[in-house]
Amino acid sequence: MRNYLHVDLTTGLIEEKIIDPALARDFIGGSGLTARLLYDLIDQNTDPLGPDNPLLFMTGPLVGTSMPSAGRCTISALSPLTGFWGESNTGGFIGPELRFAGYDGMLITGRSEKPCWISVINGEVKLHDANKLWGQDTYQTQETIRKILAEPKARIACIGAAGEQLVKMAAVINDHGRAAGRTGMGAVMGSKNLKAIAFRGSGKAPLNDPEAFKETVTAILESLKEDISVQAMRMAGTAGYVDMALMFGDMPTRYYQQGEWEEGSNLSGVLMAEKHLTRNTACYRCPIVCGRETQTVKYKVDAVDGPEYETIASFGSLLMIDDLESVIYAGHLCNIHGLDTISTGSTIALACELFDKGILTKEQTGGLDIKYGDVEMAHRLIELTAHREGFGDLLAEGSAALAARFDVPEMSATVRNLEIPMHDSRAFSGMAPIYALSPRGACHMQGDIYLVDTGQGPPGELGIHPGDRFDNSEDKGRTAARVQAWRSIYNALTVCQFMNPGASQLLAGLNAATGWDYSLEELMKAGKRIFTLKRMLNIKLGSTQADDRLPDFMLTSLKDGGSLGFVPELEPLLAGAYKEHGWDPDTGIPKQETLAEFGLEFTTKQ
Numbered sequence: 001m002r003n004y005l006h007v008d009l010t011t012g013l014i015e016e017k018i019i020d021p022a023l024a025r026d027f028i029g030g031s032g033l034t035a036r037l038l039y040d041l042i043d044q045n046t047d048p049l050g051p052d053n054p055l056l057f058m059t060g061p062l063v064g065t066s067m068p069s070a071g072r073c074t075i076s077a078l079s080p081l082t083g084f085w086g087e088s089n090t091g092g093f094i095g096p097e098l099r100f101a102g103y104d105g106m107l108i109t110g111r112s113e114k115p116c117w118i119s120v121i122n123g124e125v126k127l128h129d130a131n132k133l134w135g136q137d138t139y140q141t142q143e144t145i146r147k148i149l150a151e152p153k154a155r156i157a158c159i160g161a162a163g164e165q166l167v168k169m170a171a172v173i174n175d176h177g178r179a180a181g182r183t184g185m186g187a188v189m190g191s192k193n194l195k196a197i198a199f200r201g202s203g204k205a206p207l208n209d210p211e212a213f214k215e216t217v218t219a220i221l222e223s224l225k226e227d228i229s230v231q232a233m234r235m236a237g238t239a240g241y242v243d244m245a246l247m248f249g250d251m252p253t254r255y256y257q258q259g260e261w262e263e264g265s266n267l268s269g270v271l272m273a274e275k276h277l278t279r280n281t282a283c284y285r286c287p288i289v290c291g292r293e294t295q296t297v298k299y300k301v302d303a304v305d306g307p308e309y310e311t312i313a314s315f316g317s318l319l320m321i322d323d324l325e326s327v328i329y330a331g332h333l334c335n336i337h338g339l340d341t342i343s344t345g346s347t348i349a350l351a352c353e354l355f356d357k358g359i360l361t362k363e364q365t366g367g368l369d370i371k372y373g374d375v376e377m378a379h380r381l382i383e384l385t386a387h388r389e390g391f392g393d394l395l396a397e398g399s400a401a402l403a404a405r406f407d408v409p410e411m412s413a414t415v416r417n418l419e420i421p422m423h424d425s426r427a428f429s430g431m432a433p434i435y436a437l438s439p440r441g442a443c444h445m446q447g448d449i450y451l452v453d454t455g456q457g458p459p460g461e462l463g464i465h466p467g468d469r470f471d472n473s474e475d476k477g478r479t480a481a482r483v484q485a486w487r488s489i490y491n492a493l494t495v496c497q498f499m500n501p502g503a504s505q506l507l508a509g510l511n512a513a514t515g516w517d518y519s520l521e522e523l524m525k526a527g528k529r530i531f532t533l534k535r536m537l538n539i540k541l542g543s544t545q546a547d548d549r550l551p552d553f554m555l556t557s558l559k560d561g562g563s564l565g566f567v568p569e570l571e572p573l574l575a576g577a578y579k580e581h582g583w584d585p586d587t588g589i590p591k592q593e594t595l596a597e598f599g600l601e602f603t604t605k606q
């Protein structure tokens with residue numbers, strides 16, 4: 001990782017910044033590096049939607065190389081949705097194209113007076129007027145910019161109506177419908193009056209030892225051929241998990257209130273493949289090809305990106321909608337308007353729950369009857385949210401704000417103000433400490449122990465082994481913390497978490513690409529360093545141990561379904577995780593010796 005581009009939209013300054021090689025080695029890239037850079041740039045006085053909130057795009061040292069599934073890009077800033085550390089990463093081709101255009105990352109500061117967009121083409125950076133683009137949806141925006149540039153292969157990251165309207169759960173969309181969905185990075189872009197960034201380049205990602213790298217890549221490709229979960233992902237995409245999730249009680253139903261739901265099988269990946277799939281799609285150099293393109297005759301859309309499992313559960317089981325075509329269309333609406341499907345679906349489901357309980361009434365919704373299972377209403381609420389119209393203006397603030405508005409904060413399925421993704425920690429106890437400690441708020445991409453426990457996750461050589469999914473011991477908490485450290489590496493490499501060839505192989509690839517001499521132990525230490533840095537950044541932003549929690553209703557057992565009668569016990573699980581991370585068991589604050597070991601003493605100096 002050598003450099004990043006800095007564009008200040010207030011002054012028009014454009015400059016190249018060199019990354020300190022020692023910093024690159026310690027924080028690797030992706031969200032490791034953005035956390036380190038942002039640590040010095042934001043504090044409790046930073047307005048997430050003000051010009052002083054820096055927005056960072058960052059790739060990783062394997063991005064744009066021949067390493068399979070290593071084409072992602074992280075976007076980070078102070079989150080307008082949560083008020084804490086924000087990060088989201090996206091697949092497609094945008095990460096590699098950014099590197100080919102001459103930069104490993106990009107920092108955007110300030111605020112443009114008028115709507116603008118930026119092009120970065122082979123090192124040449126230009127600011128453009130976006131007046132005519134403002135109001136276009138994300139697909140139109142990508143097409144229009146390609147035409148303006150006469151670059152049919154330019155890769156474009158952009159916002160839709162939601163980002164323009166500063167909807168707190170707005171996503172950044174690229175490569176048709178790929179999304180950096182979580183924590184409201186689209187709203188940060190909108191607050192800067194920045195509609196889009198286009199990348200195109202003919203450069204190459206550097207390799208320190210091309211021969212050794214090629215050997216490792218060949219071995220990894222061979223191992224992926226044998227990997228049964230890769231084959232399953234190729235056949236059914238992430239939607240293939242629906243049936244398994246229903247069996248385990250992992251797919252949240254009726255806003256986490258119900259365990260069993262027979263109609264859920266109408267949302268299965270196999271049905272999607274039979275009735276709606278038009279083709280499989282892949283991100284840059286990915287042999288797994290988990291992406292789906294679907295069509296819906298009912299809603300007259302020929303090419304819908306997805307839906308992924310998370311979208312299917314968010315607009316399906318969570319809302320008691322079992323019509324797959326309607327769910328596909330809900331995902332499509334989110335893509336074109338640039339909304340995070342998880343946060344949007346979950347916030348609408350909370351509105352259903354509040355309405356069901358009589359806490360929310362027709363007078364407060366502007367005459368809308370908000371009920372579970374009402375497909376048309378779900379679609380309408382997506383539109384209202386994206387444009388901040390009527391009751392949508394309140395939904396646009398997210399679940400935590402909605403619940404707080406009606407004085408029932410305990411009813412919001414959020415951790416650190418981020419909507420919980422579509423894995424119920426009552427089905428996999430290890431997800432409880434993962435959610436409670438995840439630095440960006442509840443997140444399955446900061447630790448996927450549900451996959452470990454079903455034999456599909458990171459490899460055993462890291463001390464991460466499949467275990468009892470109902471284990472409430474400290475040991476389980478320790479394993480969860482190791483998974484968090486390992487996935488922090490992935491989020492720093494910006495490598496796809498569905499590519500799991502074995503830690504040693506990935507390490508060999510990283511060392512060959514960079515010339516670093518990481519051991520596996522050191523690499524795990526880097527993962528913990530990054531995770532602890534994000535913890536310290538959240539503490540700087542006002543987070544306390546009281547945020548290491550789950551909503552009470554998620555710690556109440558369900559009366560039926562695959563998790564029948566089980567609840568995670570947060571206390572021992574968190575105790576184990578704190579120990580593994582080297583944090584104080586009483587306060588949850590990283591110990592001085594931990595900060596010293598990781599070279600993070602600077603975090604105690606402000």
Ligand code: SF4
Nearest residue numbers: 282283286288290496
């Ligand atoms: S597995 Fe899927 S999400 Fe991951 S890189 Fe491949 S196509 Fe993209």
